Amino acid sequence: MRKIVISTKKAPAAIGPYSQAIKAGSFVFVSGQIPIIPETGEILQGDVRVQTRQVLENVKNILAASGTSLDRVVKTTIFMKDLNDYAAINDVYKEFFQNEPPARAAVQVSRLPKDVAIEIEVVAIADEKEI
Numbered sequence: 119m120r121k122i123v124i125s126t127k128k129a130p131a132a133i134g135p136y137s138q139a140i141k142a143g144s145f146v147f148v149s150g151q152i153p154i155i156p157e158t159g160e161i162l163q164g165d166v167r168v169q170t171r172q173v174l175e176n177v178k179n180i181l182a183a184s185g186t187s188l189d190r191v192v193k194t195t196i197f198m199k200d201l202n203d204y205a206a207i208n209d210v211y212k213e214f215f216q217n218e219p220p221a222r223a224a225v226q227v228s229r230l231p232k233d234v235a236i237e238i239e240v241v242a243i244a245d246e247k248e249i
Contacts, residue, residue, distance in 0.1 A: 119143045126183035129176040130154035133231065139180050141244050146184045150197065150239040151176040152231055166203040166235045170210040173238050178214070185245040191220045197237040201226040207236060 124139035124146065132138060132149070139148040153162040153169035154176070162172045174188075181187055194215075198207060204224065212219070220240070230237050 124180060124184040126179055128156055128179035128183065130156050130159065139184055141184050144244050146181065146186055146242045146244050148177055148180050148240045148242070150195075150231075150237040151180070152234045152237045154232075161232055161234060166198070166200075166206050167210050169235050170207050170238075171213075173236055174210065174214045177238060177240055181240075181242055184242075186242045188214055188242075189217075190243040190245075191215070191240045192243060193241040194220050194222045195239050196222065196224040197227045197230060198224065199227065199230060199235045203235060 119142055122141040123137045124141055126138065129138055129151070133154075136149050139146055141147075151173045153172040154160065155162050155172065156176065156179070162169055178188055181191070196207060196211075198204070207224075
């Protein structure tokens with residue numbers, strides 16, 4: 119099985135020794151995304167809804183660069199700083215995953231990179247065509 123590194127300028131550059139995503143076989147594994155504005159590298163300020171929207175836009179752009187889309191996501195993991203934000207995160211999340219939402223885990227953690235409120239990672243089915 120081949121491993122292909124996915125990289126796009128339409129999502130934040132990695133802030134550590136990892137790839138934005140990896141395509142392996144029939145799947146694309148997107149690293150945890152936080153609300154960084156790709157063009158500036160700065161954290162998007164605002165409430166958890168605003169941050170969640172930026173995170174999912176970053177995920178969407180990485181998936182597009184890999185040749186797939188949000189419709190092909192099979193699993194997400196949401197890491198949040200405050201479980202009280204669960205409903206607000208869901209409000210935005212369901213805008214991006216309207217039909218047949220993926221399997222999901224959502225957990226509260228004590229701290230996230232750059233002290234953001236949310237981080238999301240996904241696994242998607244790769245497009246049939248080669249990248």
